[in-house]
Amino acid sequence: MAISDVPSDRLPEMMQILLGDLVETIQPVLEWLSWLLGGIFGLYLLYFLIRLYFDRRRTALLKEVHEDVEFLKDHSLTGDELSKLRTILNTHPIITRKKKRKTSAKKKKKNVKKRKKK
Numbered sequence: 445m446a447i448s449d450v451p452s453d454r455l456p457e458m459m460q461i462l463l464g465d466l467v468e469t470i471q472p473v474l475e476w477l478s479w480l481l482g483g484i485f486g487l488y489l490l491y492f493l494i495r496l497y498f499d500r501r502r503t504a505l506l507k508e509v510h511e512d513v514e515f516l517k518d519h520s521l522t523g524d525e526l527s528k529l530r531t532i533l534n535t536h537p538i539i540t541r542k543k544k545r546k547t548s549a550k551k552k553k554k555n556v557k558k559r560k561k562k
Contacts, residue, residue: 521529
C-alpha cells in the first residue's frame with residue numbers, strides 16, 4: 445500500500461507534511477541508488493556477454509583439438525611400424541649425412557673478430 449493510495453482526508457495534516465518532506469528527501473537518494481544499481485547490473489551483463497563469447501571460442505578450439513587428437517589416434521603408426529621407420533631413417537645415407545655449410549673467408553674473419561671482442 446503506497447502513500448498515494450491513502451486518501452488525504454484520513455491522514456492528519458501534520459502527518460501529510462512530514463511524509464511529503466520525507467519523500468522529497470529520500471527521492472533523490474533513491475534515484476541515485478537506482479542509477480548505481482542499474483549501472484552495476486549493466487556492467488555485470490556486459491561482463492557476462494564477453495565471458496560467454498570467449499567461452500564459446502575456447503570450446504570451439506577445444507573441439508578442434510579433440511578432433512585432431514582423434515584423427516592422430518586413428519591414423520598413428522603401431523610400435524612395429526615406428527621401429528621400421530626409425531631403422532630406415534637411421535640407415536639411409538642421404539638422411540643421416542648433414543650438409544656442410546660453406547662459409548666465405550670474409551665471414552670467417554668477421555666471426556673471429558666477434559669472438560675476440562667478446
